[in-house]
Amino acid sequence: ILGDLVQNPRFEADDINRERQVIKEEIKMVEDVPDDLVQEIFTQTYWRGHALGRPILGTSRTVGQLTRRELVSYFHRHYAPSNLIVAAAGNLRHEQLSELSRTVFGRVPAGRPAPTTRPPIANPHLKIRRKKDLEQAHICIGAPAFHQTHERRFAAYVMNSVLGGGMSSRLFQNIREKRGLAYAIISGLSAFHDAGCLNVYAGTATEKVREVVRLIVAELARMKEMLLTPTELQHAKDYLKGSLLLSLESTMSRMSHLARQEAYFGRHVSIEEIAAGVDAVTPEQVRGVARELLSAERLALTILAPRDNLKISRADLAC
Known part of the structure; x- marks a missing residue:
């Protein structure tokens, strides 16, 4: 059928x-849905x-x-x-x-192979869009990341987990729990065939936008300067491996996982192989990845807010 x-x-x-x-x-x-919309605006501008x-x-x-x-x-x-x-x-x-x-x-004509496309060039923009019927400002900060099969992808996964991958992450603890400046604050990695992007999202009061941006950038700078503690590193590894196992609990998710592996790697990558890649990550590798990817001139910022006269400049992205 x-x-x-x-x-x-x-x-x-x-x-x-x-x-x-x-x-x-x-x-x-x-x-x-403003948190979806700001991500869409960011993506369209970043990969312009x-x-x-x-x-x-x-x-x-x-x-x-x-x-x-x-x-x-x-x-x-x-x-x-x-x-x-x-x-x-x-x-x-x-x-x-x-x-x-x-x-x-087997009897269907093979057709033409998928065309080869040029790798995208990231656009480190600063964009503010007004949407007047909003109660909050929505912030999206992004930086380049590794493609799906990059040999250092596991170090990037660990970095993202520590930065904003869950309720115990640095961004969540510092911006939400400690200061109460946001309800939603999270980071994520989008990895494609030949490119990737690290993305941080936060929703906050319009008058707090600059403060939240500076706090996010400060955490990026901290990731570049200091080694992860043994506790942070182990927690991030456990979180990543646990999330992988949970994501494969359903038959449908396992099927999708197999298809992605074939599309990107051309083979089956076992859970044990992925776990070994995560376990092999060192604090020095995480800091090295942060220093390579999180440079101020490569950061991009999109803000969706009820007013567009926000005083934000590239100097606020210095890390």
């Missing part, structure tokens, strides 16, 4: 128009001029203009066996799945 869906979609005009309207409503929903900077949903204009012919043409160019990965998890045998996949997809 899945093979038939992938190989013989009908793309009925009524179905396309119905889905077009659903996507337009989803775009409006993002506009109404590259496919990574285009919204996944598209825009109301592009979705409205998309024709059935364009959709069918795109499908036949890209959804071919040479570009497909079949992943499955659960009570099955690999040999049987492989044979079934060859039977279902």
